[in-house]
Amino acid sequence: MKHAGDAALDQLEALLAKLRALPGPIEKKRGVFYLKSKAFLHFHEDPAGLFADVRDAAGKDFERIDVTLEAGRARLLEVVAGRLA
Secondary structure (H helix, E strand, O other), X not given: OEEOOHHHHHHOHHHHHHHHOOOOOEXXXXXXXXXXXXXXXXXXXXXXXXXXXXXXXXXXXXXXXXXXXXXXXXXXXHHHHHHHX
């Protein structure tokens, strides 16, 4: 699964804008967010759809969330907000 390119990220621009508005994560490269000095969130594209990898609550591994549809995007925002709390 490759990292999301510009065309895929264009499809996620509204989601990216919401993520950019959250306190904490810094977007070092379009669609790649860091929390402090650690990678926190990034996106992949695949024939099956668009996916987000967000660092788990323990900070060790990534959880993959399907963000192809709006329901997955809303779930990602909930998960990210919970991890930032």
